[in-house]
Amino acid sequence: MAARLSSTLGCWSQRCRGVGAAVPWSLAPRVQGARVRPMYKSAGDLAGTRVKVVDLRSDTVTQPCAEMRRAMAEAEVGDDVYGEDPTVNKLQHRAAQIFGTEAALFVTSGTMGNLIPVMCHCRAGGAEILVGDQSHMYIYEQGASAKIAGVLARPVRTRGDGCLDLQDLESKIQHGYPDAHFAETRLICLENTHNRMGGRVLPLSYLREVRHLADRYGLQIHLDGARLFNAAHALGVEPAQIVQFCDTVSLCVSKGLGAPVGALLGGRAQFVADARRVRKLLGGGMRQAGVLAAAAVVALNRAEENVISDHRNTKAFSEGVQTLASPLCTTDPSTVDSNIVLLTLDGRLPGQELCDRLVNVTPLELESGQGVSVRAHALSASCVRVVWHRDISALDTQLALRKLSDVLQTYTAEQSCRVTLPCRGLGKLR
Numbered sequence: 001m002a003a004r005l006s007s008t009l010g011c012w013s014q015r016c017r018g019v020g021a022a023v024p025w026s027l028a029p030r031v032q033g034a035r036v037r038p039m040y041k042s043a044g045d046l047a048g049t050r051v052k053v054v055d056l057r058s059d060t061v062t063q064p065c066a067e068m069r070r071a072m073a074e075a076e077v078g079d080d081v082y083g084e085d086p087t088v089n090k091l092q093h094r095a096a097q098i099f100g101t102e103a104a105l106f107v108t109s110g111t112m113g114n115l116i117p118v119m120c121h122c123r124a125g126g127a128e129i130l131v132g133d134q135s136h137m138y139i140y141e142q143g144a145s146a147k148i149a150g151v152l153a154r155p156v157r158t159r160g161d162g163c164l165d166l167q168d169l170e171s172k173i174q175h176g177y178p179d180a181h182f183a184e185t186r187l188i189c190l191e192n193t194h195n196r197m198g199g200r201v202l203p204l205s206y207l208r209e210v211r212h213l214a215d216r217y218g219l220q221i222h223l224d225g226a227r228l229f230n231a232a233h234a235l236g237v238e239p240a241q242i243v244q245f246c247d248t249v250s251l252c253v254s255k256g257l258g259a260p261v262g263a264l265l266g267g268r269a270q271f272v273a274d275a276r277r278v279r280k281l282l283g284g285g286m287r288q289a290g291v292l293a294a295a296a297v298v299a300l301n302r303a304e305e306n307v308i309s310d311h312r313n314t315k316a317f318s319e320g321v322q323t324l325a326s327p328l329c330t331t332d333p334s335t336v337d338s339n340i341v342l343l344t345l346d347g348r349l350p351g352q353e354l355c356d357r358l359v360n361v362t363p364l365e366l367e368s369g370q371g372v373s374v375r376a377h378a379l380s381a382s383c384v385r386v387v388w389h390r391d392i393s394a395l396d397t398q399l400a401l402r403k404l405s406d407v408l409q410t411y412t413a414e415q416s417c418r419v420t421l422p423c424r425g426l427g428k429l430r
């Protein structure tokens with residue numbers, strides 16, 4: 001394996017070194033004034049060419065593996081709205097064991113797995129939830145708590161490590177209810193691992209503190225555990241040791257775990273019975289859902305091994321970026337807890353341009369027969385996110401790092417050439 005990795009990488013590295021070092025080639029058009037940017041081919045134009053695509057945009061891009069597809073084809077099914085789908089029942093039983101909760105429910109998505117608890121915990125009118133201002137629930141779910149549940153979402157300051165600021169959290173709890181001015185605070189929502197904060201993991205001691213706070217004010221806690229297995233592995237504990245501090249939890253099987261669809265919601269038996277009704281209301285009663293549940297069972301069985309290798313690859317990449325020592329693009333491996341890396345840009349190379357350059361494959365790469373196209377996600381002009389999942393190998397990780405290195409070197413060379421070019425012709429322009 002090691003020999004295969006080094007021989008394959010060697011092949012790619014020759015090509016890559018060619019691109020990185022071939023400054024005169026990439027700059028020639030600019031110097032001659034014929035074109036201002038080197039000519040690239042975008043990933044969209046690459047059908048039929050030998051290009052390796054390394055998709056790090058998100059861990060939602062995974063493809064169901066052969067084992068999942070086989071399990072789906074062979075799944076025993078029934079009408080799950082009647083509770084008669086044996087594969088869904090098996091999945092839910094397994095999920096409840098993993099969570100350490102009385103029961104669990106298979107739902108269509110992480111978004112539904114976050115909305116249902118809001119609707120169940122906030123049945124009385126005029127309720128509100130306290131939610132992180134950088135959380136998925138607050139930013140990326142279309143304000144569903146307000147739009148669909150009729151529940152106010154009050155944002156709480158999120159620290160760089162993904163934890164909610166406890167002082168801010170406590171100060172936001174409404175003491176005034178039932179004074180007619182105030183909504184009633186019912187629910188605290190946490191996210192572990194924290195997506196926007198770069199996959200940061202909330203420590204158990206912090207979760208315990210939030211539990212104490214919630215108990216003091218009679219509040220419930222919902223955990224958006226879309227990446228619960230990543231959090232558990234990073235903390236070196238079982239998922240149930242995280243969930244014990246929460247009333248309800250959601251977990252996505254369609255992210256790094258690789259199933260095509262679905263999430264699991266855990267909690268007490270009465271909560272899950274209520275959640276089942278709300279799921280139907282939202283159009284999430286899925287009938288012969290065992291076809292999907294079968295893939296989710298495989299995802300759960302394989303979760304631990306996948307997460308281990310994802311975290312290893314993520315760490316290797318972040319350390320590799322640090323070794324590149326480019327001021328253009330940096331990351332701090334000590335803040336990489338799980339399967340997400342946030343690349344910080346120093347302002348010269350904007351996030352979207354870095355992503356475009358990573359995706360694009362130069363004609364020289366194509367000629368060599370081994371182009372690499374890396375997909376990443378620009379969160380802002382100064383931040384690009386890359387995410388690991390079960391479809392990304394150690395070799396893919398090295399190729400992605402090499403591509404990043406080439407892009408940064410080429411960009412640096414272009415910029416320094418631009419600065420040192422003689423300003424011929426300026427007089428005429430005046």
Ligand SMILES: Cc1ncc(COP(=O)(O)O)c(C=O)c1O
Binds near residue numbers: 109112136191227252
């Ligand atoms: C932390 C978190 N929660 C919830 C979701 C929503 O999951 P879904 O896309 O399945 O609705 C995501 C999706 O990326 C997420 O990152």
